[in-house]
Amino acid sequence: MADELSSRGDYDYLIVGAGFAGSVLAERLAAGLGKRVLLIDRRPHIGGNAYDQLDDHGILVHRYGPHIFHTNAPRIVEYLSRFTAWRPYEHRVLAEVDGQRVPIPINRTTLNRLYGLELDEQQAGAFLAARAEPVAKIRTSEDVVVSQIGRELYEKFFRGYTRKQWGLDPAQLDRSVTARVPTRTDDDDRYFTDSFQQMPLHGYTRMFERMLDHPNIEVRLSTDLRQLDQQVRYRQMVYTGPIDEYFGHCYGPLPYRSLRFRHETLDREQLQPVAVVNYPDEQVPWTRITEYKHLTGQRHAKTSVTYEYPCAEGEPYYPIPRPENAALYKRYQELADAIPRVTFLGRLGTYRYYNMDQVVGQALALYQRIEAAEPAPRRAAGSGRAARTRRRPSCPGK
Incomplete structure (x- = not known):
């Protein structure tokens, strides 16, 4: 697949980031419009933060903490169901408070x-x-x-x-x-109440693999946009990374919270009665413990768990919702709006916290806008060089 595309030279789209936003859009452009897509990610795997894998003991774990799929949007379920079967799962969480674990x-x-x-x-x-x-x-x-x-x-x-x-x-x-967190007066102990609550039967990574298995898609991993081959040419870019990073943090970095994960495998079949236990006490350094077998339904003599430690430095996970941060993002958005050949997409590209289904919906909505604009006059091959686009526009007054 990759060799065939590379030999043909140019791409219609360069998509930066192989998480939900980039992968869904890549699939739609390739399968729906016949576009040639180069999808890159600086991590060594597809799937973004939803990436899951078998650990050293053969237990399926989420590398970047638990990802629970839930939605009220039938069109998103219908789309993702092309690439996965589902396992019913309703998420339940306990909090350790006053020496008890309560819903x-x-x-x-x-x-x-x-x-x-x-x-x-x-x-x-x-x-x-x-x-x-x-x-x-x-x-x-x-x-x-x-x-x-x-x-x-x-x-x-x-x-x-x-x-x-x-x-x-x-x-x-x-x-x-x-x-985002409701309070209830009945005994409903589900964390979410969405109409569709299921997990990909064989995991998220398998779903992404099927999504990207198309002859018009080339995937390059461990590839940073700044290090992309200068000869790679494309007509449009979709960027799902941090918008402030794209512009060289010229107005200063947008604040994010990051996470550090401690993964452990225990020589016991089960650690806790539900997938996630929260720890609100500030004296406990982690926020929650996740046990993955509850999510996946996997049977195994051992169990694998993850402790989460929020931190200020590291990979950007959560945009910090404060008015001053929204104002800073708006300045970057104005720069982005001035670049006709680059579209910013996803949680990092639009500096907004989205659930997974919302990211899928955002990517599908962008595809619908692109599809509605077809047929459009095609630019001459190679009209946009990656090298030229990677020369970031400077901030006014900088």
């Missing part, structure tokens, strides 16, 4: 266990309402939680975990961070 999001079971009560659903609602503290204007993540469940439960479940995860107090973060 998170907070529900009636959580309250009854923590406080030794026997509340029914109506009483649970009244219990939370009595503790909620009025907030005149909800601006921050702290405001969201305190206004719904009060300060005591906020301190037990959210403040420490958020400070570890983001390196900031919830009072310093946009309200969107904690608004």
Whole structure:
């Protein structure tokens, strides 16, 4: 596949990044429009952060922490189902609080266990309402939680975990961070309530392999855009890496949180009753422990787990949602809008936290716009050299 494409010379599209955004778009352009696509990634594997692999003991693990697929969008399920069968899985999470493991999001079971009560659903609602503290204007993540469940439960479940995860107090973060986690008065202990909750039957990497198995797609791994062969020519670029990196951080780096992972295999069949246990206590250095066999359904005499340690330095994982960061991104977006032959896509390219299904949806939406613009006059072969595009536009006043 790669040799055939290389011998033909030019590409219609260079796509930087082989995660969900880049891979979905590459497949659509190749299979839907017959475009010749060069897909590169500086990591030695496809799949981005969703990459999974068999560890040294033969247990399927997620290299970059747990990726749980869930969506309410049938068109996204229909698209991904071309490349994978599915395994039903509903995600459940426990939080270790006051020496107990209780469901998170907070529900009636959580309250009854923590406080030794026997509340029914109506009483649970009244219990939370009595503790909620009025907030005149909800601006921050702290405001969201305190206004719904009060300060005591906020301190037990959210403040420490958020400070570890983001390196900031919830009072310093946009309200969107904690608004993602609901509070329930019934016994529903599912982390998500989406209509579709399943995992790729044979893993994410196998799904990506099938997605990219097309004669019009060439994949080059361990390849950085800056080191790409100067003779590679293409007409359009789609960039899914960090937008600030593309422009040489000329306005300064966009803030991200990173993660450090400690992977262990234990000589026991199971460690914990659910896939993920959260640790809100700031005295515990990790935020959560993931046990993968719950996600995959794999049977094995041993079990593999991952401890997660959020950190400030390293691979960018989570854009930090604060108004000043959004303002800085907007400056980079204005530079990006001035480049007609480069499109920025994905979580890093648009500096926004997306779930996996949202990234797929964003890539499919971009493809639909490209498809709607066809047929368009084709530029002369080689009108855009990678070398020329890699000369980053400078920031005004720099």
